[in-house]
Amino acid sequence: MLQVSIWTRLITLIIVVGGILIALPNALSPAVRAKIPKFLPSAAVNLGLDLQGGSYLLLSVDFDAVTRDRAEILVGDIRAAFRKAHIPLTDLNVHGDTVSVRVTDASRIAEARNLLQNLNPVMTSSVLSVGGKQYELTEPGGGVFNLHMSDAYKALTRQQVMDQSIEVVRRRIDEMGTKEPTIERSGDDRILVQVPGLQDPGQLKTMLGKTAKLSFQLVDEQANPNAQVAPIGDEILPVLDSKNKGAAPRMVVVERRIRVAGERLVDAQQGFDPQTGAPVVNFRMDSVGARQFGDVTKERVGHRFAIVLDKQVITDPVINNVILGGSGYITGQFTAKDANDMAILLRAGALPAPLKPLEERTVGAELGADSVAAGRYSAMAGLGLVGLFMILRYGLFGLFADVALTLNIVLLLAALTAFGATLTLPGIAGIVLTMGMAVDANVLIYERIREEQRNGRTMLAAIDTGFRRAMATIIDANMTHLIASLILFQLGTGPVKGFAVALGVGIITSFFTSVMVTRLIVITWLNAARPRKLTI
Numbered sequence: 001m002l003q004v005s006i007w008t009r010l011i012t013l014i015i016v017v018g019g020i021l022i023a024l025p026n027a028l029s030p031a032v033r034a035k036i037p038k039f040l041p042s043a044a045v046n047l048g049l050d051l052q053g054g055s056y057l058l059l060s061v062d063f064d065a066v067t068r069d070r071a072e073i074l075v076g077d078i079r080a081a082f083r084k085a086h087i088p089l090t091d092l093n094v095h096g097d098t099v100s101v102r103v104t105d106a107s108r109i110a111e112a113r114n115l116l117q118n119l120n121p122v123m124t125s126s127v128l129s130v131g132g133k134q135y136e137l138t139e140p141g142g143g144v145f146n147l148h149m150s151d152a153y154k155a156l157t158r159q160q161v162m163d164q165s166i167e168v169v170r171r172r173i174d175e176m177g178t179k180e181p182t183i184e185r186s187g188d189d190r191i192l193v194q195v196p197g198l199q200d201p202g203q204l205k206t207m208l209g210k211t212a213k214l215s216f217q218l219v220d221e222q223a224n225p226n227a228q229v230a231p232i233g234d235e236i237l238p239v240l241d242s243k244n245k246g247a248a249p250r251m252v253v254v255e256r257r258i259r260v261a262g263e264r265l266v267d268a269q270q271g272f273d274p275q276t277g278a279p280v281v282n283f284r285m286d287s288v289g290a291r292q293f294g295d296v297t298k299e300r301v302g303h304r305f306a307i308v309l310d311k312q313v314i315t316d317p318v319i320n321n322v323i324l325g326g327s328g329y330i331t332g333q334f335t336a337k338d339a340n341d342m343a344i345l346l347r348a349g350a351l352p353a354p355l356k357p358l359e360e361r362t363v364g365a366e367l368g369a370d371s372v373a374a375g376r377y378s379a380m381a382g383l384g385l386v387g388l389f390m391i392l393r394y395g396l397f398g399l400f401a402d403v404a405l406t407l408n409i410v411l412l413l414a415a416l417t418a419f420g421a422t423l424t425l426p427g428i429a430g431i432v433l434t435m436g437m438a439v440d441a442n443v444l445i446y447e448r449i450r451e452e453q454r455n456g457r458t459m460l461a462a463i464d465t466g467f468r469r470a471m472a473t474i475i476d477a478n479m480t481h482l483i484a485s486l487i488l489f490q491l492g493t494g495p496v497k498g499f500a501v502a503l504g505v506g507i508i509t510s511f512f513t514s515v516m517v518t519r520l521i522v523i524t525w526l527n528a529a530r531p532r533k534l535t536i
Contacts, residue, residue: 048424214262264289290326375428424498434506441514
């Protein structure tokens with residue numbers, strides 16, 4: 001029968017009123033939203049890159065650099081292990097993804113083979129099903145050993161580097177204070193970055209182009225920094241000087257051995273030197289890093305200690321006293337912006353591989369405003385035409401359907417706002433499409449009521465039967481649409497996902513308004529007007 005429990009009425013009323021309150025800030029200006037009390041919703045739906053403008057970057061991950069770095073690490077491990085075992089070697093070189101070494105003592109080839117096998121660990125991964133050694137060991141003859149990176153290890157490395165790069169890019173952009181960036185994998189070696197509201201892609205490219213690998217290394221004060229070749233175990237690095245970019249950089253010879261790695265850093269903030277007032281980067285290390293830093297400064301008081309970022313020496317001060325606690329600050333030729341950018345990079349962590357910009361563009365705010373206006377006009381036109389059709393077709397009951405349709409748009413906007421979803425131009429298309437689908441359930445109900453009237457049922461019986469018997473068809477229709485939107489969301493990217501989100505949420509809200517809200521409106525009208533005849 002046409003009865004609705006008090007709890008159903010109360011829950012429906014709470015959902016509708018709550019939706020109106022959540023969606024209302026979208027109709028207000030930012031200045032008015034700022035004055036809304038904190039206990040009331042004040043957030044508005046986030047606009048995508050195509051609606052408010054912003055920056056677009058397509059980045060390529062340099063896997064060759066990762067391969068070289070890992071091969072260089074293996075070279076260092078081989079040199080150290082052979083030196084410890086007193087095995088003579090020569091021709092220790094890197095050729096792409098292959099490391100080669102020659103053992104000059106034929107009597108120790110078997111010992112060298114075992115040593116190389118021990119240095120070549122078995123691959124493990126919780127993501128990929130891999131096994132075997134990281135490098136394939138071959139012996140061409142003459143005491144030569146070649147270690148070639150295996151295909152499985154390459155695949156594992158590629159997966160790990162891509163996952164880590166996306167996470168680091170996300171953290172760096174979040175540190176910049178931007179809202180709702182889109183960061184996703186594109187193909188095997190590319191990352192797509194879209195940052196709405198950011199009108200300077202150069203700043204974004206600079207921020208993402210640095211690997212930000214920080215290390216603390218001792219300066220070799222006995223070596224000549226102007227030499228063409230660095231001594232064994234050392235490297236010659238330039239000193240970063242942002243104020244004199246045109247001048248030849250000062251060179252410093254540092255030990256290759258990293259005394260404290262940048263991974264031990266837990267926080268970095270821009271600050272000012274308490275003595276000179278110059279911009280600095282304050283840093284803090286974890287317990288292990290603090291202990292390592294304390295040990296080095298205790299052993300090397302009076303010697304220079306280089307702070308290296310991306311193979312450039314930021315500063316190489318003299319250790320005047322022991323530094324305990326793991327806290328300090330980095331000085332250099334910084335501006336306040338330089339210090340802040342460096343602090344952001346250090347907080348976000350190091351990229352495992354360099355990123356090369358392949359494509360960059362900026363979407364202007366004017367184009368976004370035009371898109372918003374076009375979306376607004378299309379939504380209003382769609383709402384008006386559908387509403388007019390329902391009134392002409394079903395009269396007063398069509399007006400009831402229009403009220404439910406309007407509430408559906410409000411609830412859809414409230415859901416997008418509450419979930420923090422990003423509204424794009426395809427998303428607006430999904431909302432407009434939802435308007436037509438939202439009255440589909442009402443059409444089914446009203447046509448069923450007409451059919452029951454033609455079969456001779458009374459007014460109340462026709463309405464009750466129409467709502468009940470149309471329910472199965474409504475559920476089937478909405479479920480098929482919802483499945484289609486879920487498939488689009490799972491398989492699509494970018495704009496397709498935006499369309500799928502708006503469509504999927506709209507299906508859920510339209511089911512609620514078409515069935516629950518329309519039913520309550522009809523029952524309320526019957527109780528208030530008590531009509532003798534039903535015209536639909």
